[in-house]
Amino acid sequence: MMDDPREDAALEALFQAERTRAPEISPEFMARLEAEAVAAIPKPAPQIRSAPRRTSWLAGIFTASGLSGAALAGIWIGFAMPESFDTLTLTADNSVSLTAFLPGADMGSLFDE
Amino acid sequence: MDQTLPRAADAADDMADGALLVAYANGDTDAGRTMVRLLSPxxxxxxTRVLGDRAEAxxxxxxTxxxxxxxxxxxRQGEAKVSTWAYRVMANLCTDRLRQRRGGQVNIDDVAEPPADLASAVEVMTEAARSDALNAALQTLPDRQRQAVVLRHLEGATNPEIARIMDIGVEAVESLTARGKRALKAALAGHKEELGYSDDG
Incomplete structure (x- = not known):
């Protein structure tokens, strides 16, 4: 058969000519491919915003609960055990006199030192 | 002969090892369009050369x-060339199509034979006629030989690139392209003068 160098060269010449005659892609097909590329572009990852909202919402609940609890406790203490507390009194020389909050507790000793 | 491989090599360089694809994945539509313009031709x-049919191509x-x-x-940028990956996917899809033809939907003899008589294809000594003759002869090759010859001699891929695309060894590529060229020369043997090479040239 053919290991003739001339035939090799001739075939290579055919290849070379053919490389310059690549099948042309139609503009319509090219446009379709570009449109598909744009349509298929990956969507950006969704931003996680619900979690912080939920956190702040929960924090609000806890804050409200804490405040309500403290208020209720204050009211209960004030009405249920008024005798347990002494009062802050304003003396004539505008100094504040702090007396024991709880009977029996030596609160004054805290300030002696 | 180790020829220059302009088309595939240039495109691969321009793509900077997948940088465009990464840009596309990050939402750059221009990168997607650029890739279409680089790869699809x-x-x-x-x-087209492997399947012999523009619509199927x-x-x-x-x-792909x-x-x-x-x-x-x-x-993963840097692990592979996008063009090599695309050619590999394309080669597999073409192989599937060619197998389907053999599966009874299309008579393989009809596919393997040149669409027109080779002699009539080269009657007129024009470049277009030569191109037709070469493509007709290409269609007579077995599928794997045709794929290897097209990649090596028309698409400008190197043997290692073809090996990766076709998932075979480099030696197998060399064998396929050598047998493919011999078969092409045999198919064109009766038309030396029409094709521009005669025994006295």
């Missing part, structure tokens, strides 16, 4: 590009 040329190019967009978010 090469893929279309390859598919468009189908497989479209399918869609697969590329799908894997874009997972593309």
């Amino acid at each position: 090469m893929l279309f040329g390859y598919a 468009e189908d497989v190019v479209q399918e 590009m869609l697969k590329l967009w799908k894997i874009a978010p997972d593309w």
Whole structure:
């Protein structure tokens, strides 16, 4: 058969000519491919915003609960055990006199030192 | 002979090892369009020559590009050339199509034979006629030989690139292209003068 160098060269010449005659892609097909590329572009990852909202919402609940609890406790203490507390009194020389909050507790000793 | 491989090599360089694909995955539509303009002509040329049918070639190019967009978010830059990956997907799709033809839907003899008589194809000594003759002869080659010859001698891929695309060894590529060239020369043997090379030239 053919290991003739001339035939090799001739075939290579055919290849070379053919490389310059690549099948042309139609503009319509090219446009379709570009449109598909744009349509298929990956969507950006969704931003996680619900979690912080939920956190702040929960924090609000806890804050409200804490405040309500403290208020209720204050009211209960004030009405249920008024005798347990002494009062802050304003003396004539505008100094504040702090007396024991709880009977029996030596609160004054805290300030002696 | 180690020829220059302009088309595939240039495109691969321009793509900077997948940088465009990564940009596309990050939402850059221009990068996607650029990739289409770089890759699709090469893929279309390859598919047309291997399948011998423009409509089928468009189908497989479209399918290859869609697969590329799908894997874009997972593309690991630097591990492979996008063009090699695309050619590999394309080669597999072409092989599937050629197998389907053999599966009874199309008579393989009809596919393997040149679409026109080789002698009539080269009666007129024009470049177009030579091109027709070469492509007709290409269609007579077994599928794998045709793929290897097209990649090596028309698409400008190197033997190692072809090995990666066809998932075979470099020696197998050399064997396929050598047998393919011999078969091409045999198919064109009766038309030396028409093709511009005669025994006295």
